[in-house]
Amino acid sequence: MFRAARSSLSLFVVIGALAVLWEVVKLLGGDPSEAWTPPFQWTVASDLNMPHVWDIAASFVQPAQRNGPPLGLVLVNAGIFTFREAFGGFVFGAVLGLALAIVFVHSSLLERALVPYVVASQTVPIIAIAPVLVIWLGGGWLAVALISAYLTFFPVTIAGLRGLRSPDPRALELMRSYASSSRDVLWKVRLPAAAPYLFAAFKVAATASVVGAIIGELPSGIRDGLGGAILNFNQFYVSGPPKLWAAIIVAAIVGIGFFALVRVAETVVLRGRVAPSDA
Amino acid sequence: MTRRLAYYVPAVAVFVGVLGLWELVVRAFGIQQFLLPPPSAIAFAFVEHFDELTTVGRNTLVEAVGGLVIGGVAALVVAFATARWVTASRTLLPFAIAANSVPIIAFAPIMNNWFGILNPLSKMMVVAVLVFFPIMINTLRGLTLVDQASLELMRSYAASELAIFAKVRVPNALPYIFTALKVSATLSLIGAIVAEYFGGSRSVLGQFIITEAAFFRFANAWAAIVVASAVSIAFFLIILAIERVAIPWHASARIADSS
Amino acid sequence: MSDSIVRVRGVDKVFGAGADKTPALQHIDLEIPRGAFVSLIGPSGCGKSTLLRLIGDLTQPSAGTVEVNGKTAHRARLDRDYGMVFQAPVLFDWRTVQGNVELPLEVSAKDRSARADRAKAMLALVELTGFERRYPWQLSGGMQQRVAIARALSFEPAILLMDEPFGALDEMTRERLNIELLRIWKQTGTTIVFVTHSIPEAVFLSTHVAVMSARPGRIIELIPVDLPQPRNDLTREDERYFGFITRVRERLRGREMGRPGAAEVAAS
Numbered sequence: 001m002f003r004a005a006r007s008s009l010s011l012f013v014v015i016g017a018l019a020v021l022w023e024v025v026k027l028l029g030g031d032p033s034e035a036w037t038p039p040f041q042w043t044v045a046s047d048l049n050m051p052h053v054w055d056i057a058a059s060f061v062q063p064a065q066r067n068g069p070p071l072g073l074v075l076v077n078a079g080i081f082t083f084r085e086a087f088g089g090f091v092f093g094a095v096l097g098l099a100l101a102i103v104f105v106h107s108s109l110l111e112r113a114l115v116p117y118v119v120a121s122q123t124v125p126i127i128a129i130a131p132v133l134v135i136w137l138g139g140g141w142l143a144v145a146l147i148s149a150y151l152t153f154f155p156v157t158i159a160g161l162r163g164l165r166s167p168d169p170r171a172l173e174l175m176r177s178y179a180s181s182s183r184d185v186l187w188k189v190r191l192p193a194a195a196p197y198l199f200a201a202f203k204v205a206a207t208a209s210v211v212g213a214i215i216g217e218l219p220s221g222i223r224d225g226l227g228g229a230i231l232n233f234n235q236f237y238v239s240g241p242p243k244l245w246a247a248i249i250v251a252a253i254v255g256i257g258f259f260a261l262v263r264v265a266e267t268v269v270l271r272g273r274v275a276p277s278d279a
Numbered sequence: 280m281t282r283r284l285a286y287y288v289p290a291v292a293v294f295v296g297v298l299g300l301w302e303l304v305v306r307a308f309g310i311q312q313f314l315l316p317p318p319s320a321i322a323f324a325f326v327e328h329f330d331e332l333t334t335v336g337r338n339t340l341v342e343a344v345g346g347l348v349i350g351g352v353a354a355l356v357v358a359f360a361t362a363r364w365v366t367a368s369r370t371l372l373p374f375a376i377a378a379n380s381v382p383i384i385a386f387a388p389i390m391n392n393w394f395g396i397l398n399p400l401s402k403m404m405v406v407a408v409l410v411f412f413p414i415m416i417n418t419l420r421g422l423t424l425v426d427q428a429s430l431e432l433m434r435s436y437a438a439s440e441l442a443i444f445a446k447v448r449v450p451n452a453l454p455y456i457f458t459a460l461k462v463s464a465t466l467s468l469i470g471a472i473v474a475e476y477f478g479g480s481r482s483v484l485g486q487f488i489i490t491e492a493a494f495f496r497f498a499n500a501w502a503a504i505v506v507a508s509a510v511s512i513a514f515f516l517i518i519l520a521i522e523r524v525a526i527p528w529h530a531s532a533r534i535a536d537s538s
Numbered sequence: 539m540s541d542s543i544v545r546v547r548g549v550d551k552v553f554g555a556g557a558d559k560t561p562a563l564q565h566i567d568l569e570i571p572r573g574a575f576v577s578l579i580g581p582s583g584c585g586k587s588t589l590l591r592l593i594g595d596l597t598q599p600s601a602g603t604v605e606v607n608g609k610t611a612h613r614a615r616l617d618r619d620y621g622m623v624f625q626a627p628v629l630f631d632w633r634t635v636q637g638n639v640e641l642p643l644e645v646s647a648k649d650r651s652a653r654a655d656r657a658k659a660m661l662a663l664v665e666l667t668g669f670e671r672r673y674p675w676q677l678s679g680g681m682q683q684r685v686a687i688a689r690a691l692s693f694e695p696a697i698l699l700m701d702e703p704f705g706a707l708d709e710m711t712r713e714r715l716n717i718e719l720l721r722i723w724k725q726t727g728t729t730i731v732f733v734t735h736s737i738p739e740a741v742f743l744s745t746h747v748a749v750m751s752a753r754p755g756r757i758i759e760l761i762p763v764d765l766p767q768p769r770n771d772l773t774r775e776d777e778r779y780f781g782f783i784t785r786v787r788e789r790l791r792g793r794e795m796g797r798p799g800a801a802e803v804a805a806s
Binding site: 007010014043044048049109110112113114115116117120122123124125126127128129131132135136203206207210211214215218219226230231234237241244245247248251252254255256258259 | 286315370381383391393394477484492497500504507511
Binding site for chain 3: 426428429431432433434435436437438442446447450451453526528529
């Protein structure tokens with residue numbers, strides 16, 4: 001309890017410090033006002049490029065469009081939409097990634113044949129394939145989830161391979177001495193041993209899936225999610241810079257939130273085992 | 280030697296097989312170019328647009344490398360500075376990890392506004408922020424996750440903090456740093472391409488792909504995608520080569536840690 | 539014992555605080571003569587490693603004093619009077635064998651050629667000439683531990699502290715390294731404090747065996763082992779050698795099982 005309180009306190013301290021730092025930069029090099037003329041003039045710190053913290057905060061409650069709902073509500077809906085895509089992609093990617101790892105552990109031929117391409121797949125700029133996928137699958141959330149899955153499966157496969165191979169060889173020999181089937185070995189030895197590795201990968205994958213969902217929305221013409229919101233507010237940036245910042249903040253919250261969710265799941269599943277790693 | 284070659288046979292077989300099957304299916308079923316161009320068309324597009332692809336590829340690579348250098352140097356400076364103070368690095372690490380799960384590409388439009396949409400620096404800064412956190416986190420881990428017995432050994436020699444840093448912490452961090460650099464190499468190229476999506480110079484890989492795809496010239500787009508991953512892989516291999524020269528002693532561990 | 543290199547007086551060591559307080563060592567008095575080979579033996583948790591670390595100033599006593607080479611343990615560490623060998627070799631992966639042996643010399647700022655000469659001599663002493671340019675992972679466990687010994691001896695420490703150095707090795711390697719260690723001890727004339735689990739190893743190596751008890755850790759008896767020097771494979775078949783083994787074992791057992799009488803003998 002105490003530790004949770006302290007860590008949430010330090011979270012507020014850090015966010016507060018960032019906000020103060022932000023305003024200090026603006027005091028030093030922002031736009032002049034009636035009350036204060038900053039000693040420097042930095043374009044980066046102008047109201048257009050770095051809107052005041054309070055302007056960003058206020059933008060959440062102001063309507064996004066004339067007579068529309070407040071921006072905060074729009075962004076929360078967009079965040080939920082993107083999170084759904086990301087979660088779908090995460091589940092796809094995690095299942096695919098783990099399945100590949102299990103296959104590779106059991107077949108060195110397939111491992112040698114396919115692992116190089118699993119690695120190479122991550123050098124392909126996914127955003128470039130997104131338009132093609134969108135044409136194949138139609139512009140729905142499924143295409144976005146698949147793009148998200150593409151970024152998600154890789155860390156899971158690599159960590160899964162390592163984790164499934166991590167059991168002590170003597171534990172495997174012990175199972176052999178019981179004449180257990182390879183399915184038993186998988187469920188009773190390999191997967192439990194791989195669990196910490198997998199959770200480390202899931203945490204990376206959670207972040208990747210959100211990135212994938214946002215990237216996937218860009219070329220697919222989906223305007224209901226955060227990627228769409230970012231693209232939209234970017235186009236009308238000059239008329240309302242705080243809106244883009246608000247969208248970015250919500251994107252950051254979704255990313256960190258998903259990460260934290262996996263972290264919590266890890267603590268629950270791995271309780272009594274090693275302390276959760278931080279990555 | 281022959282055994283090593285034999286190891287790669289299945290991978291090569293898959294490569295040839297998939298390309299052949301791809302070509303065959305596209306031709307046999309008359310799949311239209313805009314859905315999936317056959318490999319031969321992509322190869323043809325590559326040859327035809329070779330000069331343009333070289334130019335856009337080079338421009339994007341400059342953004343990626345520039346960003347990796349800026350972000351990498353900043354990350355190393357921060358990690359080295361904070362590793363000296365245990366409490367500082369312990370407080371910092373969770374926030375760095377949290378920040379690492381922020382979708383950084385969301386900042387691409389902001390960077391365009393900050394540094395000028397046509398200035399390659401705006402793309403470099405997206406890449407720099409993207410690679411900053413993985414490199415910093417890994418470096419900090421490498422500097423702090425040191426074998427306790429090694430520290431005791433140094434203490435028994437009455438070694439100074441500086442000596443411990445130079446002789447234990449830094450060498451211990453090198454493999455961590457290279458692991459992060461290898462990840463960042465591919466990340467930097469993808470980051471640059473995604474950042475290009477938010478506008479700027481037209482003579483870059485990202486814009487080339489988008490434009491060609493928009494006009495349904497998919498063979499050209501795919502040729503550019505191949506260039507992008509080839510550059511990415513080459514970048515990765517260069518860092519791998521530097522790693523082998525820089526930390527030859529790590530050869531034993533590398534086989535198990537090649538991801 | 540006028541010329542004692544180690545004087546431990548009235549040392550207590552308590553770990554933790556408040557309710558978690560656990561006494562690790564209680565009222566330890568120990569004098570180690572210069573040039574002696576002293577083994578600390580006892581059951582797990584008797585604090586023998588802690589005692590070794592106290593002597594080496596890697597941890598501080600809760601009460602009492604530790605004097606080494608006529609000064610405080612802290613001063614002795616700053617003067618680089620110690621060579622440490624742990625159960626794991628603790629070699630640096632990124633250094634060659636020679637680089638590892640040179641490490642303490644680098645820390646004490648010896649010049650390059652002197653370092654190289656000294657490292658070569660030390661590697662010759664542990665019979666690893668020809669392996670200078672290898673990396674630790676290219677050596678067997680026994681060879682790695684010999685590198686660790688060479689490293690510990692490289693700046694001619696007044697005292698060599700060894701914490702179960704051969705504990706992770708197989709019996710054959712261990713016996714061979716025991717004989718080698720005795721040869722090195724004779725050649726260098728250094729004092730060795732040696733922590734071990736093995737009764738035969740303690741008796742074979744030592745001039746004195748300190749038998750310890752657990753919870754709280756105390757020294758039951760310091761048994762002088764006056765088997766003839768130099769010791770060799772024949773020593774292991776000597777009848778008196780077995781006599782000493784039996785004596786150490788009985789001391790250990792008597793205390794562990796709390797057999798009445800044994801404790802009284804120890805206390806007297």
